[in-house]
Amino acid sequence: MAFLLASNSETVGLLLEMLLIFAAAKLLAEVAEKLGQPAVVGALLAGVIIGPSVLGWVKPNEFLAVFSELGVLFLLFHVGLELKDFKLTRVGWDALFIAILGVIVPLLLGRQIMLMFGYSGIVATFVGAAMVATSVGITAKVRADLNLLSARASKLILAAASIDDVLGLIVLAVVSSLAKGQVNYLDLGLTALLATVFTVVVAQYGTRAFERIVPTVDRNTRTSKSQFILSILLLFALSILASRAGVAAIIGAFLAGMALASSVSEETKQEVDGVTQFLVPFFLAGIGLHMDLSVFSQPATMWLAGVILLAAVASKLIGCGLGASRLGMKNALRVGVGMVPRGEVGMVVAQIGQSLGVVPKDIYAVVVFMSIATTMISPVLLKLTYRDLIEARSSET
Numbered sequence: 001m002a003f004l005l006a007s008n009s010e011t012v013g014l015l016l017e018m019l020l021i022f023a024a025a026k027l028l029a030e031v032a033e034k035l036g037q038p039a040v041v042g043a044l045l046a047g048v049i050i051g052p053s054v055l056g057w058v059k060p061n062e063f064l065a066v067f068s069e070l071g072v073l074f075l076l077f078h079v080g081l082e083l084k085d086f087k088l089t090r091v092g093w094d095a096l097f098i099a100i101l102g103v104i105v106p107l108l109l110g111r112q113i114m115l116m117f118g119y120s121g122i123v124a125t126f127v128g129a130a131m132v133a134t135s136v137g138i139t140a141k142v143r144a145d146l147n148l149l150s151a152r153a154s155k156l157i158l159a160a161a162s163i164d165d166v167l168g169l170i171v172l173a174v175v176s177s178l179a180k181g182q183v184n185y186l187d188l189g190l191t192a193l194l195a196t197v198f199t200v201v202v203a204q205y206g207t208r209a210f211e212r213i214v215p216t217v218d219r220n221t222r223t224s225k226s227q228f229i230l231s232i233l234l235l236f237a238l239s240i241l242a243s244r245a246g247v248a249a250i251i252g253a254f255l256a257g258m259a260l261a262s263s264v265s266e267e268t269k270q271e272v273d274g275v276t277q278f279l280v281p282f283f284l285a286g287i288g289l290h291m292d293l294s295v296f297s298q299p300a301t302m303w304l305a306g307v308i309l310l311a312a313v314a315s316k317l318i319g320c321g322l323g324a325s326r327l328g329m330k331n332a333l334r335v336g337v338g339m340v341p342r343g344e345v346g347m348v349v350a351q352i353g354q355s356l357g358v359v360p361k362d363i364y365a366v367v368v369f370m371s372i373a374t375t376m377i378s379p380v381l382l383k384l385t386y387r388d389l390i391e392a393r394s395s396e397t
Contacts, residue, residue, distance in 0.1 A: 017058050018067070018282075024050050025281035040379045043281055044372065047288020060289045064282060071283030073253040074276040077235045079158070080257020081269050095159035098323030102160065102339050103167045105319030106131035109311050114363075117304055122175075122358050129175045130349040130367045131312050134161045135341045135375060153331045156324060157338035158254075164339070198245035202238065202252075206259030210234075214263040227268040231260055291372050295365040305366045312370050313377065316340045334385045341378040346371030 024046035032042030050057045058064075110131040114124030217226050234256045242252025296302045321336035346367060359367075 014063055017061075017064065020050055020058055021047070021064070021285045022278075022281050025285040029281075040284060041376055043284035044288045044376050046281075047285035048291045048293075048372075049288075050285075051289040051291060053291050053293040058289060060286070064286060064289075067279060067282035068286035069249075069283075071276075071279035071281070071286075072250055073235065073239055074272070074279050075283065076250045076254040077231075077257040078269075078272055078276040080254045080259075081231075081261050081264070081272060082257075094324065094327070095156055095163055098156065098160040098320045098335060098339070099163035099167055101319040101323040102134065102164055102316055103132050103171065103319075106312065106315035107171065109315045110308065113307060113311055119363070123360070123363060125175050126349065126359050127308065127363065127367060129171050130342070130346045130371070131308075131315060132164075132167070132171055133342045133346045133349060133371075134164045134316070134339045135346075153324070153327070153334035153338065156327075156331075156335055160320065160323075160335070161339065194245045198242065202255040202259065206255060207262055210259045211263045214260070225268075225271070227264045228271045231256075231264060231268060231272060234260065287372055287375060290368050292365045292368060295362070295369050298362070301362050301366065305369050308366055308370050309373050312342065312374050313340055330385075334382075337378060337381040337385050340381065341375040342371040346374075 025043040028042035028046040029039035030042070033039050049055060052059050107128040110128035111124045114127045115121070214227060214230065217230055223229060235253055238252035238256040239249040240252070242255070243249045295305055316339045317336035320339040321332045324332040324335040327335070349367070
């Protein structure tokens with residue numbers, strides 16, 4: 001609505017920003033692929049280059065934030081649509097163990113490092129909470145680009161990241177309550193229960209339900225795009241319900257895609273893919289827009305940023321890798337690397353800490369740097385850990 005009511009000059013300005021982001025993201029994604037790197041890296045770099053830290057052509061704003069949110073929703077929905085035979089319950093216990101260790105190790109390691117650098121307990125805990133997060137959108141996008149969604153480790157990562165989201169939100173709720181001086185354990189317990197029930201019920205029964213609903217809709221509607229319309233309605237409905245249940249909206253979008261994966265046509269999936277291709281660059285480049293390169297102007301802050309980045313990578317490799325150790329060293333390494341990117345989730349934690357007045361400006365910059373740097377490192381590491389599988393599939397084609 002704000003876009004429609006904006007003056008002509010404001011409208012042109014917003015359209016120009018959209019043009020710059022979309023063109024830069026697609027161009028650098030193409031360059032990245034020609035250099036043998038995942039397209040995600042190029043799109044993220046596009047945001048950094050055109051953002052405030054380098055050229056200053058585009059700055060983060062509310063309008064672009066909405067497109068970014070839509071981008072990650074459609075990305076996770078599209079990923080869910082491609083997982084026709086995927087059941088969360090088949091990897092449940094393994095995924096749960098990976099997620100729990102992937103929360104505990106980063107939280108404790110991040111907190112201890114900040115305490116060693118002389119920061120207060122609440123600041124240290126907020127940084128640890130930011131390191132807990134895993135960006136499902138980034139890791140899913142990289143696997144989709146590399147055609148690796150069907151791999152065992154990929155399915156484990158998607159399931160573990162979904163559980164990680166629930167656990168991460170609980171940790172964030174506790175830390176935020178501590179910052180305010182009070183913790184309501186009853187509310188936290190009810191939120192955790194509701195979030196768990198929502199995720200399990202939709203994952204377990206959603207596919208079965210829509211295998212009956214979709215044919216019924218097809219028979220009783222005259223609209224040529226009834227499946228696409230139903231898909232979009234379910235995407236938004238489950239995203240809203242997920243948020244109400246205490247889970248991130250992107251998990252609802254992912255579950256909506258999984259529920260429809262075996263019942264909608266390939267034509268509908270292609271239509272969803274078209275919308276996704278349009279919106280995802282705003283999500284990826286939007287992360288890059290938040291990069292603050294001035295974090296390196298002070299040696300002490302630069303040193304802390306480097307230590308936190310190393311800890312962020314190592315904590316997921318160790319924690320999640322140990323959780324997947326029974327699957328063998330190769331799969332354990334793939335799972336650990338796949339859980340590394342923090343993306344937009346880590347930045348949300350930093351923003352909450354800053355809004356509560358407990359996270360100073362330099363630490364906010366360090367956390368944002370960590371979130372973006374892990375997001376850019378992960379695709380490269382993923383490609384290395386899956387090299388044998390990628391080469392094998394290339395030789396088949």
